[in-house]
Amino acid sequence: MAVTSSNSEQPQFIASTGNRSFSNAPLIENTDTDQIVVPDKTSWKNLFAYMGPGFLVSIAYIDPGNFETDLQSGAQYKYGLLWIILLASCAALVIQSLAANLGVVTGKHLAEHCRAEYPxxxxxxxxxxxxxxxxxxxxxxxxxxxxxxxxxFNIPIWIGVLLTGLSTLLLLALQQYGVRKLEFLIAFLVLTIAGCFFAELGYAKPDAAEVLNGLFVPQLKGSGATGLAISLLGAMVMPHNLFLHSALVLSRKIPRSVRGIKEACRFYMIESGFALMVAFLINVSVISVSGAVCNSADLNAEDQMNCKDLDLNKASFLLRNVLGSWSSKLFAVALLASGQSSTITGTYAGQYVMQGFLDLRLKPWLRNFLTRCLAIVPSLIVAVIGGSSGAGKLIIIASMILSFELPFALIPLLKFTSSKTKMGAYANSTAVSF
Structure with a gap:
């Protein structure tokens, strides 16, 4: 990497590999037509220009996979696995910040670096x-x-699985009205259910000392606790988020000065920290409500049965004390919004991954169709054979797969962000790499 500087302190970052060279200009097609230009002046107001990528990434931390693992964690082990959420959230902040820094400093996202560096x-x-x-x-x-x-709508699970492809394509079509407006609406709906769980905390009244003990005292007690802990980790820190975050930051046109790059790295960390804090509180509240309600001595026979095999299709009873008969409907709306918003970010990640590794671009609807077909097949088989219970178990298995996939994205990220050649003064310290 060569770094050149003019009198105006405008450095240019260029990396060469073989016959290929990369500049700081994004090599991806922006998924949003409204590129944000960050003013070349020092001001806390610039923080608002950087708001966005961290919240898009954080949607994956409150998706249906998180809700499923959180609900089962609380129902089976009360607050005993809360420490996994704390550990994963802290690790996520460091890891997502590294992904953002890689994109900001080098002008390339993670998949592009992999294509340039590896055989x-x-x-x-x-x-x-x-x-x-x-x-x-x-x-x-x-x-x-x-x-x-x-x-x-009382649609059978297996038919709902088939309809998910159409629903996602419809939502992607709405992006013509502006992806930021769409994501704001989705985030609002997801936070609505979060507000319900926060309100339910007041009714469930989980023991504060037990919650704190679960957060700060690691333990894996009970049969199956290790497997569920792995699922919690996989549902929190997802490999595709590293590719996504490093690419989303390229939608901001930042000043290519030493001050501008430093400010971008700092503000992206602040934005990611705030977004991940919201996601952390939502996950803690879901586990706490599930743990308090399902381990209550006053639970009736029907709710006891629900808690023994708790999945997303039965979880609305946890909100009954706050929302009454509306609990299942509002929970369903938020669950729908969560699933669809996560799908959109997954489509973006898939596009960046395919373009970065293979230098191949597909239309978002085609990319989503291919990914969704691969996800629908196992989901449909399990839904037909095992019903809602089997589908819930498939979510846990998928989350476990994500845990084992994480190192294959994390190790290249650490390698690139620790490189003085690529990152210069922004390379990882030994402590961060450790």
Missing amino acids: RVTNFILWVLAEISIVACDIPEVIGTAFALNML
Whole structure:
């Protein structure tokens, strides 16, 4: 990498690999036609220009996969696995910040770096693994959407699985009105259910000392706790998010000065921290409500049965004390919004992964159709054979797959962000790499 500077302190970052060279200009097609230009002046007001990528990424932390694993964690182990959520959230902040820094400093996203640095076979294997992680992430979205349609319209789960493809394509078509407006609406709906769980906390009254003990005292007590802990981790820190975050930051046209790059890295960390804090509180509240309600001595026989095999299709009873008869409908709307918004970000991630690793671009609807077909097949088989219970177990398995996929995205990220050649003064410290 060569760094050149003029009198106006406008450095240009250029990396060469073989016969290819990369500049700081984004090599991806912007998914949003409204590119944001950050003013070349020091001001806290610039923070608002950087708001967006962190919240899009954080949607994956409150998707149907998270709700499913959170609900089962609380029902089976009360607050005993809350420490996984805290650990994963702290790790996520560091990891997502590294992904953002990679895009800001080098002007390339993670998949492009992999294509430039690794041999063809290694690059192909990493691409396949990244695609598997995107499909594994899409399975909970498919099943969550099917559950939502079942709660809203009494549509059988297996038919809802088939309809998820059409619903996602319809939502993608609405992007012509502006992706930011669409994501704002989706985030509002998701936060609505979060508000309901926060309100339910007041009714469930989980023991504060037990919650704090669950957050700060690691434990894996009970049969199946380790498997569920792995699922919680996989549902929180998703491999495709590293590719997505490093690409989304390129939608901002930042000043290519030392001050401008430093400010971008700092503000992206602040934005990611705030977004992930909201996601952390939502996950903690879902586990706490599930743990408090399902482990209550006053639980009636019907709710006891629901807690023994708790899945997204039965979870609305947890909100009954706050919302009454509207609990299932509002939970279904938020679950639908969560699944669809996560699908959109998954489509973006898939586009960046395919373009970065293979230098191949597809239309978003075609890319989504291919990914969704791969996710629909196992979901449909399980839904037909195992019903809602089997579909819920498939979400747990998909989350476990994501946990084992994480190193194949994380190790290249650490390698590139630790490189003085690529990152210069922004390279990882030894402590961060450790």
